[in-house]
Amino acid sequence: MKIPISYNWRNLWTRRLTTVLTVVGISLVVFVFAAVLMLSQGVTETMVATGSEDNVIIIRKGSNSELASSIMRDQIDLISTFPELARNKDNQPYGTGDVVTMINLSKKGSKDMGNIIIRGISSSAFELRPQVSLVNGRWFKPGQMEVVVGNRIAEGFENIELNGQIEIGSKKWTVVGIMDAGKTGFASEIWTDAELILNEFNRQNAFSSFTFRLANMKDFEIIKTKIENEKRLQELEVKQEQKFYLEQSEMMAGFIKGLGLVITIIFSFGAMIGAMITMYAAVANRTVEIGTLRALGFPRRSILTAFLIEAMALSLIGAAAGLALASLLGFVSFSTTNFGTFSELAFGFSLSPEIIGYTFLFAIVMGIFGGFLPAVRASKMNIVNSLRAGG
Amino acid sequence: MSTLVQVNQVSKIYYRGTIEIPVLQNLSLDVPEGEFMALMGPSGSGKTTLLNLISGIDRPTSGSIVIAGTDIAKLNETQLAKWRSQNIGFIFQFYNLIPVLTAYENVELPLELTNLSKKEKKQRVEGVLNIVGLSDRMDHYPKQLSGGQQQRVAIARAVVTDPTLIIGDEPTGDLDRKSAEEILNLMDRLNREFKKTIVMVTHDPHAAEKAHVTRHLEKGELMVNGDGK
Numbered sequence: 001m002k003i004p005i006s007y008n009w010r011n012l013w014t015r016r017l018t019t020v021l022t023v024v025g026i027s028l029v030v031f032v033f034a035a036v037l038m039l040s041q042g043v044t045e046t047m048v049a050t051g052s053e054d055n056v057i058i059i060r061k062g063s064n065s066e067l068a069s070s071i072m073r074d075q076i077d078l079i080s081t082f083p084e085l086a087r088n089k090d091n092q093p094y095g096t097g098d099v100v101t102m103i104n105l106s107k108k109g110s111k112d113m114g115n116i117i118i119r120g121i122s123s124s125a126f127e128l129r130p131q132v133s134l135v136n137g138r139w140f141k142p143g144q145m146e147v148v149v150g151n152r153i154a155e156g157f158e159n160i161e162l163n164g165q166i167e168i169g170s171k172k173w174t175v176v177g178i179m180d181a182g183k184t185g186f187a188s189e190i191w192t193d194a195e196l197i198l199n200e201f202n203r204q205n206a207f208s209s210f211t212f213r214l215a216n217m218k219d220f221e222i223i224k225t226k227i228e229n230e231k232r233l234q235e236l237e238v239k240q241e242q243k244f245y246l247e248q249s250e251m252m253a254g255f256i257k258g259l260g261l262v263i264t265i266i267f268s269f270g271a272m273i274g275a276m277i278t279m280y281a282a283v284a285n286r287t288v289e290i291g292t293l294r295a296l297g298f299p300r301r302s303i304l305t306a307f308l309i310e311a312m313a314l315s316l317i318g319a320a321a322g323l324a325l326a327s328l329l330g331f332v333s334f335s336t337t338n339f340g341t342f343s344e345l346a347f348g349f350s351l352s353p354e355i356i357g358y359t360f361l362f363a364i365v366m367g368i369f370g371g372f373l374p375a376v377r378a379s380k381m382n383i384v385n386s387l388r389a390g391g
Numbered sequence: 392m393s394t395l396v397q398v399n400q401v402s403k404i405y406y407r408g409t410i411e412i413p414v415l416q417n418l419s420l421d422v423p424e425g426e427f428m429a430l431m432g433p434s435g436s437g438k439t440t441l442l443n444l445i446s447g448i449d450r451p452t453s454g455s456i457v458i459a460g461t462d463i464a465k466l467n468e469t470q471l472a473k474w475r476s477q478n479i480g481f482i483f484q485f486y487n488l489i490p491v492l493t494a495y496e497n498v499e500l501p502l503e504l505t506n507l508s509k510k511e512k513k514q515r516v517e518g519v520l521n522i523v524g525l526s527d528r529m530d531h532y533p534k535q536l537s538g539g540q541q542q543r544v545a546i547a548r549a550v551v552t553d554p555t556l557i558i559g560d561e562p563t564g565d566l567d568r569k570s571a572e573e574i575l576n577l578m579d580r581l582n583r584e585f586k587k588t589i590v591m592v593t594h595d596p597h598a599a600e601k602a603h604v605t606r607h608l609e610k611g612e613l614m615v616n617g618d619g620k
């Protein structure tokens with residue numbers, strides 16, 4: 001019942017100029033579509049990588065970022081006594097009370113300023129965040145006006161280099177090290193001693209968050225209930241660290257996805273109309289051929305299928321080309337404002353099997369919409385009239 | 392010889408908007424099995440229309456057309472398409488080969504509608520291409536062939552399914568004398584050697600001479616003087 005597939009390929013090849021133009025149109029839309037998903041995925045991955053699966057973070061209830069949160073030193077001390085926390089051989093819990101605040105610095109090569117997160121950390125921060133490592137210089141010494149900066153901001157801001165001086169609060173601090181934090185949000189932060197930041201910003205004993213590790217992650221629910229039921233810890237919220245960062249990424253990832261998809265859908269109409277015009281032209285050019293196929297006994301269905309396959313082939317080739325182009329974005333990373341905190345966050349495009357799947361699905365839908373009406377027209381043609389069209 | 396095609400009291404009216412264009416009026420025609428019939432007549436007399444009705448690509452306004460016992464006016468569209476693929480071999484004036492398919496693939500095309508195995512298809516296609524003398528041109532595309540060669544491919548395509556009836560609408564109308572002669576000889580051979588029934592429309596008296604019988608159509612009516620030889 002079917003017209004051989006080579007018939008479709010050779011027809012596409014015969015009119016290769018229009019084929020290429022149509023494919024280019026489709027691939028550009030596919031490129032934008034995939035890029036948007038990859039960007040949103042990149043944000044999510046960055047945030048998820050920032051948190052560790054076996055860390056627990058405590059913030060103030062209702063504050064969706066550490067910037068807006070506070071937890072007092074005596075609350076941290078109290079939680080530190082809970083037996084569920086993992087401890088080192090000196091019986092000290094693995095935990096860090098962090099003070100998180102924001103400063104404004106000038107970007108390289110422009111007059112723009114950017115907000116950067118300063119994180120004051122306590123002793124166990126490095127054990128809790130193994131994804132962070134020093135690549136240059138040394139770690140800051142506690143009590144000294146020294147900072148270590150993330151590699152991602154070292155690239156984009158003035159004076160953020162080894163031995164550079166930056167202004168935090170009212171004083172000048174020296175950059176003594178550069179840390180590599182992979183694809184995490186920490187790569188866009190400046191780290192120093194928590195006590196100095198508490199002091200500099202007059203926060204008395206108000207930290208922003210307390211992050212710790214449990215001896216056994218199975219105890220998560222136990223410690224959660226314990227903290228929620230303890231009068232002195234009432235206003236605090238207990239979260240798995242990774243989940244906490246994932247939630248933070250949702251707003252921004254959602255924004256990128258939403259805006260991007262609206263734009264691609266508008267573009268996709270252009271591509272679909274392009275495909276439709278191409279297919280209508282193909283049907284008109286092949287009127288006699290269609291009449292002949294029908295006379296030979298091919299049913300309407302075969303004609304419909306043949307033209308749909310052709311439209312689908314156009315969109316699938318377009319999808320492959322668009323995806324190939326989009327995958328090059330994997331090498332691009334950029335920095336933008338994290339809408340959750342309004343601080344700078346560096347992240348990249350990330351391609352996943354799901355994105356490839358969605359992209360092909362999107363292209364198939366474009367192919368069906370672009371190719372359906374022309375294919376229906378082809379299949380509805382009257383045999384005698386289409387044969388007469390040639391004479 | 393038994394009657395293969397029975398056209399009974401057939402009328403065909405085309406409509407252009409509300410205007411009626413009567414093309415055939417109460418036309419009756421019998422074609423015996425094994426016949427090679429030529430249909431002649433002035434332009435616009437309804438020759439193509441009659442062929443379209445007999446080959447089942449168009450339907451009569453009234454009357455019946457019975458071919459090998461099947462009243463084709465009673466078949467629905469799907470049945471009719473299937474019936475055509477099994478019973479009719481078409482030869483068109485402008486060959487109507489598929490330009491993107493090779494000679495071999497063009498001939499193989501009607502076999503896609505059958506359940507034949509790959510091997511059987513190959514045997515048949517090579518067989519008919521051999522009969523039309525184009526075994527060495529199998530891989531050529533239509534535009535690489537002369538008009539006469541293209542029409543021979545079209546004839547191969549028309550007979551590859553071993554149809555009941557071969558229909559030709561001015562099969563030599565677009566060809567030079569020599570090529571036309573080759574095509575007519577080929578059709579004559581199909582009729583004599585392979586016992587194919589052929590109905591052919593032509594404007595060329597020389598072509599009509601090859602047929603056993605010539606019928607004349609004028610203004611939608613058949614002339615009575617069937618000059619059988």
Ligand SMILES: Nc1ncnc2c1ncn2[C@@H]1O[C@H](COP(=O)(O)OP(=O)(O)OP(=O)(O)O)[C@@H](O)[C@H]1O
Binds near residue numbers: 432
């Ligand atoms: N699909 C159609 N719609 C309307 N009118 C038609 C249609 N097909 C044929 N006609 C008309 O019917 C008449 C007969 O046409 P037909 O094609 O059968 O003539 P013909 O004898 O084959 O002529 P020719 O020798 O020029 O091929 C013509 O007047 C033609 O205009």
Ligand SMILES: [Mg+2]
Binds near residue numbers: 438439440560
């Ligand atoms: Mg005609």
